[in-house]
Amino acid sequence: MFSFFKAGQIEYLQSSLLADCDFLTHAFCTRRGGVSQDDYESLNMSFKEGDEDNHVLQNWGRLAAAFNIPLEQFLVVNQVHKDDIFIVKPYGGYFSSRAELDYDAIMTDRVDLAICVKTADCVPVFIVDRVKKVIAVVHAGWRGSALGISAKAVRMLMENYGSAPQDILAAIGPSICQCCYQVDASVADNFLQQKDNEEFLFAAKKVGKWMLALACANRRQIINCGIPEENIDVSDLCTVCNQDTFFSHRGSGGITGRQINFMMIKGEPSYHAQADENNCSVQ
Ligand SMILES: [Zn+2]
Numbered sequence: 001m002f003s004f005f006k007a008g009q010i011e012y013l014q015s016s017l018l019a020d021c022d023f024l025t026h027a028f029c030t031r032r033g034g035v036s037q038d039d040y041e042s043l044n045m046s047f048k049e050g051d052e053d054n055h056v057l058q059n060w061g062r063l064a065a066a067f068n069i070p071l072e073q074f075l076v077v078n079q080v081h082k083d084d085i086f087i088v089k090p091y092g093g094y095f096s097s098r099a100e101l102d103y104d105a106i107m108t109d110r111v112d113l114a115i116c117v118k119t120a121d122c123v124p125v126f127i128v129d130r131v132k133k134v135i136a137v138v139h140a141g142w143r144g145s146a147l148g149i150s151a152k153a154v155r156m157l158m159e160n161y162g163s164a165p166q167d168i169l170a171a172i173g174p175s176i177c178q179c180c181y182q183v184d185a186s187v188a189d190n191f192l193q194q195k196d197n198e199e200f201l202f203a204a205k206k207v208g209k210w211m212l213a214l215a216c217a218n219r220r221q222i223i224n225c226g227i228p229e230e231n232i233d234v235s236d237l238c239t240v241c242n243q244d245t246f247f248s249h250r251g252s253g254g255i256t257g258r259q260i261n262f263m264m265i266k267g268e269p270s271y272h273a274q275a276d277e278n279n280c281s282v283q
Contacts, residue, residue, distance in 0.1 A: 001016045004030075007066035008033065008062060011032040013173065014028070023265055028171075029045075030259060036052070040256065050255065069114050083105075083152055084105070086106045107157070112267050119139065120247035120249040121251070123145065123175040123218050124140075142183065146194075165225070172233065176239055178213035181214060188210035
């Protein structure tokens with residue numbers, strides 16, 4: 001179940017499934033609580049959509065302050081509508097070259113790194129191994145969903161970290177709903193070969209058009225990897241139907257901002273305890 005919360009001026013959603021994991025901090029932010037104006041009102045987190053840089057920077061500052069996470073601990077990738085996943089190792093620098101971070105998902109077991117996905121209709125998918133403490137955030141638009149990016153992230157957890165299906169949780173945040181998402185046959189064709197597509201792809205009233213339930217397509221991919229249904233939380237909020245709360249690419253006609261969705265493994269309490277001990281011994 002998803003519920004609204006407020007940190008500073010920022011309104012955000014949390015999934016109760018993920019909120020139960022005490023090692024996690026996570027938020028599916030709304031567009032509320034920032035300083036951007038007009039089409040970007042107000043918590044626009046993207047520098048790439050035509051908003052004033054100064055406003056976007058102030059918004060990032062507000063986010064960092066509201067969640068008490070230093071700005072440099074947020075990691076954003078380029079989101080290029082493919083299915084490549086950026087894996088961040090627990091230690092060491094993660095920028096191994098000057099190459100652009102052209103990825104649509106981030107996976108890590110590093111603590112204190114807030115991995116981010118920006119959305120405005122696309123589906124933000126959060127995946128967590130609650131036992132091994134590995135997390136992934138996925139940007140799933142229609143191209144990524146057609147490529148099976150959520151399934152790929154789940155399989156990567158299992159293969160790289162040895163995650164067991166029953167330990168994997170998923171939370172699927174606000175995105176465009178089925179009724180708002182009419183697509184052409186050329187888009188629908190990409191989903192026709194996917195298993196159980198009758199659950200998320202429907203013929204539209206208009207001939208040659210289809211209605212696509214993008215969140216449902218990603219949920220189905222995760223279930224088909226063997227994850228129990230009760231381990232998956234799906235928000236029923238549509239970004240197009242609720243443009244006072246969320247940025248919507250399709251709903252706005254294309255000129256709009258991006259909301260941020262992030263998840264982080266909190267720092268190890270044992271580390272802090274040890275640090276305290278050391279302080280005491282010095283005194
Ligand atoms: Zn809708």
